Amino acid sequence: MSGRGVDGDDRLDGDDDWRPTAPLENLKRRAELVGAVRRFFAERGVLEVETPALGAATATDLHLASLATSLSAPLASCAATLSAPLASDAATLSAPAAGGARRLYLQTSPELHMKRLLAAGSGPIWQLCKAFRDGEAGRRHNPEFTMLEWYRPGWDHHRLIGEVDELLRATLPGIVGGGPREQLTYRDAFLTHAGIDPFAADAQTLRSRAAELGVDVGAGSASWSREEWLHLLLAAVVEPRLGRGRPTFLLDFPASEAALARVRDGDPPVAERFEAFVEGVELANGYHELADAREQARRFAADSDARRRDGLPAAPADARLLAALEHGLPDCAGVALGFDRLAMLALGVDSIDQVIAFPIDRA
């Protein structure tokens, strides 16, 4: 949970905690990796962009917690923007806080802003930026982390999987050289690695399967939902077995896990979403992007209801994204890749503290 010192020492106290946790040699190799990524996209003619770390809206996803701050000097145009007609009843711009200050959110990913660039006609774009997620700290998580995100207009998620695979081979040559990539549907991954059909099993069945697989759980688990059991089995049983010797791409997630991906009709309907795994580490999450403004507004509203039901803080949906979708988002696929984890794999270390200078406990 807490940061690990350079020598795996758990103690952060004492006079030495001004020092970086990552050896300087690791930071040099990380910088080389940034160079390799920049060359990768330059060679492909993808435009490097920068979008705000602070936004008026944030991700509505139930499992993402945003950090917020307030801006004390409201912009002159702020009042006009707020009184403008909203693209949907479900969407609300962040309300001004007391004293005229505005609430702003540190972005959990650059997705909302990058899609507005795509709608404005940017063509293929990429960026390497800081993203922020409250409460996420551990061996593979830091609340402030570096994300590599890119979008390909005119592509679907299958074609983008091919490019993610090429990026992994360019940056992790020693690790993913063991053969062609593996593509596995969400259902087949559960059938193969956990021996259960994730679309058919109910909460009780998933619970007994977890027990059979030796996944011990806390006392509160009696009330867990089907989705929570699936998340547990995925994290504890399935994921550690993926990406061994070659990258694994997990496809066709349940429609309930679509987030901002398109849902393909079928029995059952599945989300056109993928995740990439290398050596049991979840590296990337990609979508064939949802472009339907009305469907997007409906999902924001559903998230908002679920947040209220679960007592989670409200996350204002992005009215400007909905307006951009109304205008027209090109058919495209996009992916977000955890750059710190890519660096961990490239350097062969098992803690994120080994690839960032100052993790949250020393920030």
Place this chain on the structure above:
Amino acid sequence: MASFSTNQFRPGLKIMVEGDPCNIIDNEFVKPGKGQAFNRVKYRNLRTGRVNEKNIRSGDVFEGADVVDTDMQYLYKDGSGWHFMDPASYEQYMVSEAAMGDAQKWVKEQDICSVTLYNGQAISVTAPNFVSLKVTETDPGLRGDTSGGGSKAATLETGAVVRVPLFINVGDLLKVDTRSAEYVSRAKE
């Protein structure tokens, strides 16, 4: 007693798990991409000594365990158990065989041990890291062999058996590391 959320879990924190006081050994945050976050928590049950691992939903809250470690002097053993005294309060505590655990292999009367009290009851005992014990039984020593090139079994006055170098004799006083149950050196009287 205070309550602790999974994001406050640190090695050494004592919490109640299923009615037993437990000591957290490791806490790992795991989260599938877009899903529910869990904490994989490894802990030692202080009553049984067993180590277990549980997946707990991140943000779930556990009650802290009212557990105190106190240095106490081992007095004597009788039919009812092992008896210790808190040198500060002169209060005496009886420790059961189960709670003594491995410590019974190492302690001699007068030794100072760390006794873990839960709700005023002794639930476990940790022997001093190093103890000096006399050899009661071993094969005859090989004179002149101090190279440490081989080893043999030696029984100590408490009944514990450790591997020792070949030159050790019955009656020798040995310094032993109780955490690894390994011979360290010969000790002076």
